[in-house]
Amino acid sequence: MENQVTPERRPVVLSAIQPTSIPTIGNYFGALKNWQTMSEDNDCLFAVADLHALTVHPEPAKLRQQIIEMYATLLSLGLSPEKNIIFIQSMVHAHAELAWILDCYTMFGEAQRMTQFKDKSQKHADNVNVGLFAYPVLMAADILLYQADYVPVGADQKQHLEIARDIAERFNNLRGATFKLPEPYIGKIGARVMSLQDPTQKMSKSDVNPKASVFLFDSPDLIMKKFKSAVTDSEAQVRYADGKDGINNLMSIYSCCTGLDFDAIEKEFEGKGYGDFKVRVAEAVIEEIRPVQEEYARLMKDKAFLMQTANEGAEKASRIAYRTLQKAKKKVGLIVDK
């Protein structure tokens, strides 16, 4: 295929995040931190997935604000808009257009099997709309438009990556080589940060329990409070083991911040109680996200810069996306404009 990785072509990395609320440290350690790392050696595109957010019917004025906030968050991670393409999904028209074409190459049964669709349909039983159902197809369009090699995501998105590959493969088989098959990039540690109050559940932006999730822009005091009240166990020994979900989660978070492996962490806290450990984890998280918080506060004061950068990002992304879209349109028999 013409899009194989060659020495002249750096791998293409694409990922996106929904602007449904301030990101949690789950989003940060599971995805955003890897975006940062990967942005050095790859051709990266990072998007605010605002079209995906429409599935839950957000209040329009609030959504507009959250899109800008998420865009500023991505820039605050230190992702340079000169070296990476950072854009807002809905500003690149090709996404919705390719999604429709891909809808016609996605089987009802395979979309119906998506765990996230099943979970969300249960949670929002009063609003199981077609957008929610077709959500992974739009995500496939996001990825395939840029011929991405790698997609850095948390573990919960793995199934969506698999369906993106299946759709691409089906299309390629029926219509000829068009899309590169993407690989998920899922970090070893931090791919599934758990709730601080119920460590058997994923930490989520939409958890109703305010102590369950730590948000990227929580104050240091609040972060400390949340970690101090994290659910653990009665063993009082910092070690990674089955059945110690709360401690395992805190150890993973601490490992993400410090780079220490579990053995080293166990040694560091030998003979110390959970109280000391929780404080250290909180301090490490506070230190880790401090630069992001400072940069975010600075950027949010300059909306004109944010909008200009978003427009430039959309223009750059559109140029790449348009090429793939034209190719796909031609392959399916649509008339392609000049």
Ligand code: TYM
């Ligand atoms: P979203 O907005 O729910 O989450 C953004 C990223 O954060 C990861 N994540 C987690 N990682 C570890 N632990 C957790 N508790 C945790 N919670 C969330 C998610 O896996 C994700 O990587 N559908 C996507 C957005 C999207 C997308 C794309 C991603 C739209 N188009 C194209 C990749 C490529 C989503 O809802 O992510």
